[in-house]
Amino acid sequence: MKKIIGILTLVVVLFGTFGFVSGASESLLVSSGGVSQVGGDLLVLLLEIKSIELNGDIFSDDAFSNLKDFGVEIAPQPAGRENPFATI
Numbered sequence: 001m002k003k004i005i006g007i008l009t010l011v012v013v014l015f016g017t018f019g020f021v022s023g024a025s026e027s028l029l030v031s032s033g034g035v036s037q038v039g040g041d042l043l044v045l046l047l048e049i050k051s052i053e054l055n056g057d058i059f060s061d062d063a064f065s066n067l068k069d070f071g072v073e074i075a076p077q078p079a080g081r082e083n084p085f086a087t088i
Helices: 002-029 037-050 056-060
Strands: none
Touching: none
């Protein structure tokens, strides 16, 4: 009886391992037309971004021309030692 339970457990573990490994490799290697799913999703997003058309009328608007730059110029600072890992 113990031998049968051991063999059944081994078979279940082997099938589970095989299913896990084959499922993981399929999800990593699935391709459509030579492009992986992840790459395909990225290409779709890039194509959507390329299809966006910007209208330049906003730059001639009075609200845009009345904007003021409140940025502060940052003075250059010394960079430190050339090689920080060199001995002092």
